[in-house]
Amino acid sequence: MREAIAAVFIIMxxxxxxxxxxxxxxxxxxxxxxxxxxxxDTLGLASIVVGLMILDMNFFAGAKLFLIILFFWMSGPIATxxxxxxxxxxxxxxxERVREK
Incomplete structure (x- = not known):
């Protein structure tokens, strides 16, 4: 069951x-x-990493993956x-486009 939920997140x-x-x-x-x-970039990567967190139930691996999501959520919008x-x-x-409207 865990693999199916992880696969759904990864495919999403x-x-x-x-x-x-x-x-x-x-x-x-x-x-x-x-x-x-x-x-x-933000939503796709977050969904894939959440799927990987569900797939690997190790706490330390999940914490590292969560930090990856947090880093991308903080740096992605700033860079964009x-x-x-x-x-x-x-x-x-x-x-010119703004003045036309």
Whole structure:
């Protein structure tokens, strides 16, 4: 039963990664692509690591995997925000798009 639950989480994470890849190629605007990549990275990796935590019931291995999730949850949005901020500051067509609306 534990293996089935872990497999569901791992497959869910892979589906999130695939949807993220689809979003990266589907969207035309850079900030939308960054958003799709960031969500896929955070949610997909967290789901896969939770599946691995369920699969391996060792406390120390689970604690290490939890720290990996925590690190990615803290560093992923910060890195994504930094990249998006650089895009907004350096892209002149962004200002034109905002003024048109």
């Amino acid at each position: 994470g892979l589906i999130v990664f695939l949807l993220s890849i689809f979003g990266i190629f589907r969207f035309k605007y850079v900030l939308n692509r960054i958003h799709a990549a960031a969500l896929g 925000h930094s990249i998006a901020k650089v895009e907004v500051l350096t892209n002149k067509s962004y200002e």
